[in-house]
Amino acid sequence: MEDRNGRLHGVFTDAETGKLWFALTLSESLLTVQKLDSPPASSSSAPEQLDLADCLGSRALTRDRDALLCAYFYPHRRRWMASGPVRQREERQFRVVLKTAGNDNNGDEEEAEGAKLLEADRWVRAIRNNISRLVKSQDVPSLSPTRRSCGVMVLVNPQSGRGQAMALYNTHIQRMLTEAGVPHTLVVTERQNHARELVRSADLSQWDAVIILSGDGLLFEVVNGLMERPDWEQAIRTPLGILPGGSGNALAASLHFYSGASPVWGEDLLTSCGFLLCKALLSCQVSGLDLVSIRLSSGARLFSFLSLAWGFVADVDIESEQFRQIGAIRFILGTLLRLASLRVYRGRLAYLPAGDSEKGDDLTTDHLVAPLDEPVPQGWTCVDEQEFVLVLAMFQSHLSEDFHVSPDARNDDGLIHLYYVSAGVSRAALLRVFRAMQTGSNLHGACTHLKYVRAQALRLEPLCTDGMMTVDGERVESAVVQAQVHRAAARIVR
Numbered sequence: 001m002e003d004r005n006g007r008l009h010g011v012f013t014d015a016e017t018g019k020l021w022f023a024l025t026l027s028e029s030l031l032t033v034q035k036l037d038s039p040p041a042s043s044s045s046a047p048e049q050l051d052l053a054d055c056l057g058s059r060a061l062t063r064d065r066d067a068l069l070c071a072y073f074y075p076h077r078r079r080w081m082a083s084g085p086v087r088q089r090e091e092r093q094f095r096v097v098l099k100t101a102g103n104d105n106n107g108d109e110e111e112a113e114g115a116k117l118l119e120a121d122r123w124v125r126a127i128r129n130n131i132s133r134l135v136k137s138q139d140v141p142s143l144s145p146t147r148r149s150c151g152v153m154v155l156v157n158p159q160s161g162r163g164q165a166m167a168l169y170n171t172h173i174q175r176m177l178t179e180a181g182v183p184h185t186l187v188v189t190e191r192q193n194h195a196r197e198l199v200r201s202a203d204l205s206q207w208d209a210v211i212i213l214s215g216d217g218l219l220f221e222v223v224n225g226l227m228e229r230p231d232w233e234q235a236i237r238t239p240l241g242i243l244p245g246g247s248g249n250a251l252a253a254s255l256h257f258y259s260g261a262s263p264v265w266g267e268d269l270l271t272s273c274g275f276l277l278c279k280a281l282l283s284c285q286v287s288g289l290d291l292v293s294i295r296l297s298s299g300a301r302l303f304s305f306l307s308l309a310w311g312f313v314a315d316v317d318i319e320s321e322q323f324r325q326i327g328a329i330r331f332i333l334g335t336l337l338r339l340a341s342l343r344v345y346r347g348r349l350a351y352l353p354a355g356d357s358e359k360g361d362d363l364t365t366d367h368l369v370a371p372l373d374e375p376v377p378q379g380w381t382c383v384d385e386q387e388f389v390l391v392l393a394m395f396q397s398h399l400s401e402d403f404h405v406s407p408d409a410r411n412d413d414g415l416i417h418l419y420y421v422s423a424g425v426s427r428a429a430l431l432r433v434f435r436a437m438q439t440g441s442n443l444h445g446a447c448t449h450l451k452y453v454r455a456q457a458l459r460l461e462p463l464c465t466d467g468m469m470t471v472d473g474e475r476v477e478s479a480v481v482q483a484q485v486h487r488a489a490a491r492i493v494r
């Protein structure tokens with residue numbers, strides 16, 4: 001029954017025994033559940049209010065000639081040992097009760113069964129409508145809506161992180177996408193560069209979005225595979241999604257932070273990111289993702305969304321690969337080991353301080369940089385040739401789930417957040433810097449040897465053979481390199 005305010009009212013019983021009675025009221029933002037003492041009489045207990053903002057979806061089921069209304073909620077709940085409330089799944093089921101009971105022949109029974117299912121469907125549709133109305137009314141950053149109809153491709157790297165991505169898909173993500181009513185197709189990667197080759201030749205018009213359940217390495221492959229297509233200008237506008245299934249999960253942790261959600265880790269982060277992703281897919285929300293074009297000395301051009309690191313941070317990233325079985329803690333362990341045998345790296349650094357940058361600028365050329373064999377253009381700042389402990393260019397807030405390096409960064413700010421630490425820094429001071437990175441504290445003033453600037457382009461020239469260089473956590477040749485940010489060049493579901 002619908003009242004004058006468009007609220008839906010109905011009487012249901014519990015799904016298991018059919019002996020407990022409930023009055024349900026569906027408003028624009030709440031599903032109110034009132035336990036009744038006896039049908040259809042009064043209530044004595046306080047009603048339970050289920051927030052539709054926490055609801056992913058709803059569906060109708062039949063069981064033993066009855067119809068069930070199911071709704072899937074992910075409210076924040078306190079949990080033993082967790083630092084704060086975390087999203088936890090709660091499935092609610094109610095059995096439909098028809099006003100006219102008493103069926104004594106088969107024909108009536110079938111009719112009653114059909115009527116119950118129709119009633120459950122009516123509630124399902126109303127819940128879904130209210131959910132999508134609710135997400136659309138929120139102030140979510142959006143470039144332009146995706147078409148939603150074809151479904152999403154979910155790429156899973158079974159080897160990422162501790163090798164648990166497939167299990168995470170089976171236990172969490174498949175169920176969440178189904179609950180949200182998002183059609184999806186699973187593609188399991190079989191080897192390195194499989195995803196890159198796949199998106200290079202895929203018919204992208206089949207998909208509303210390509211979702212990556214893995215670490216940042218697989219998304220790096222996808223972005224660069226899209227950029228290798230003849231139709232790259234169109235292809236790179238394919239909405240991409242990321243879910244944390246690797247060991248670093250920097251982009252997933254960054255997007256989660258930008259959403260304003262409280263920090264969580266591990267499977268709690270996956271649940272929260274899965275929830276946010278499904279909601280964004282339901283409301284067709286995509287946002288810009290900065291891409292940084294990186295030119296290596298070999299002439300190769302890569303597209304990065306996360307970081308360019310040289311020295312300490314790159315060494316830790318690559319050296320800690322051997323500890324990948326312990327997950328994100330590998331970076332903390334690697335940091336402590338590298339601190340114990342601190343090295344310095346001779347090199348030159350120059351950058352173009354941040355100015356105005358336009359969204360969706362032309363990716364065809366890097367117009368802000370000069371060829372590598374020429375001096376940097378006028379207007380650039382040249383740092384004196386020196387020994388560095390690290391150079392780290394951040395394009396997102398997080399370097400991994402545990403390293404919240406650049407709290408001011410955003411996915412489409414058009415900025416390179418450039419940090420460098422000069423030689424001479426004490427181990428204690430460096431440890432303070434890494435402690436600050438873990439907590440997401442502002443690094444300005446954390447140590448006199450640490451400098452932070454916002455840039456649009458940079459050139460980095462290692463003058464020593466020690467020290468590794470990484471782009472988005474992937475090792476590249478440690479030689480002269482240039483980078484220019486292209487604001488919101490790709491699109492991310494968020």
Ligand SMILES: Nc1ncnc2c1ncn2[C@@H]1O[C@H](COP(=O)(O)OP(=O)(O)OP(=O)(O)O)[C@@H](O)[C@H]1O
Pocket residue numbers: 157158159160161162189190191192193194214215216217218219221245246247248249250324473
């Ligand atoms: N089936 C596979 N077998 C082996 N390697 C794979 C397979 N599929 C993808 N890869 C490669 O594994 C590498 C690491 O993957 P990914 O980044 O997803 O996980 P990770 O390294 O654990 O996470 P993070 O990058 O967040 O630290 C990628 O470079 C990718 O090319």
